[in-house]
Amino acid sequence: MNKKYLSALVCGFGAAVLTTIPGIQSIACCLLVPIASIISIFLYKKSQYGLLKIGTGTGIFLGFLTALFAALFASAFELVITYLTRTSDLVVSMPQAEKLVKDMNLGPAAEESIEVLKQMVKEIQSKGFSFLYAFLITATNLITYSIFGMLGGLIGTAIINKRNN
Amino acid sequence: MRILLLFFLCIWIVGFLLPGISSINNSLFDFLLVKIYSTVCHQESAKCISIGNSSMLVCARCAGIYFGALISGLTTLIFSVHSISRRVLILALIPLAIDVLFTFTGIYTYSQRLAFITGLSFGGILYLVIISEFENLFSKKLFIINE
DSSP states (O other): OOHHHHHHHHHHHHHHHHHHSTTHHHHHGGGHHHHHHHHHHHHHHHHSTTOOOOOHHHHHHHHHHHHHHHHHHHHHHHHHHHHHHSOOHHHHHHHHHHHHHHHHTOOHHHHHHHHHHHHHHHHHHHHSOOHHHHHHHHHHHHHHHHHHHHHHHHHHHHHHHHHHO | OHHHHHHHHHHHHHHHHHHHHOOOOOHHHHHHHHHHHHTTOOOOGGGEEEETTEEEEEEHHHHHHHHHHHHHHHHHTTSOOOOOOHHHHHHHHHHHHHHHHHHHHTSSOOOHHHHHHHHHHHHHHHHHHHHHHHHHHHHHHHHHHHO
């Protein structure tokens, strides 16, 4: 396997594992994926003997790859946990959302959307899996992690290159 | 480049302020919005700054980082950015790291104000690093094209 992908795979997997541990995210917050990207670049540089500088483009690409792997693994972990426990944060927050819509009489749009959410909750509770829920989780993870991963890649490249200077 | 980055940053900031500043009442949209920001923040209600009846979708520290970046972004529209030293970035990270460590170990209780301020300084410097790296990247590309 290309070493570029290997360091991204390892760090992406590590970041995804950390997202599932309660309490870790309250410490690392939005810096988890960028830190994983920085470590990925560091590992990549270590694996390339004689490499003095990493191109910014390569750094951003590595950050993106790390984020991509992190998003895929994190989504997979969440879906597996949802399947095993037949619950998720959506199921937990559903009664509150329903009460809000009823109390505030928010109109047909809100009621329609709550129906979609209800359907997801129903599927999660009965089958442990909802296609729409899986899609939404994966899509949101992919989008946000990619942005933060690329930023991490950019910062990581700057840090590592300046260290060599 | 700077304006484009600032534009995306503004969209991101408006996103997490949305529950407080707008009255869009669509549960699916709310769920999506919460999910998007939950991937980058723990969203513990006690740590989120409240606006009226609702609270921001990110914690005070994250909000500080983004607002710090916004202040830097607005500043870079007027002033030029020189390459930021790695030491400056680490110096900006130290107060934030100390605050995280001290609240985590229980040396003092969590303060939204302190978390916001430490985030603010780090976010500001971080944005300057990002913008200077982006400009380096594009100036090199332009140089290669001109050559």
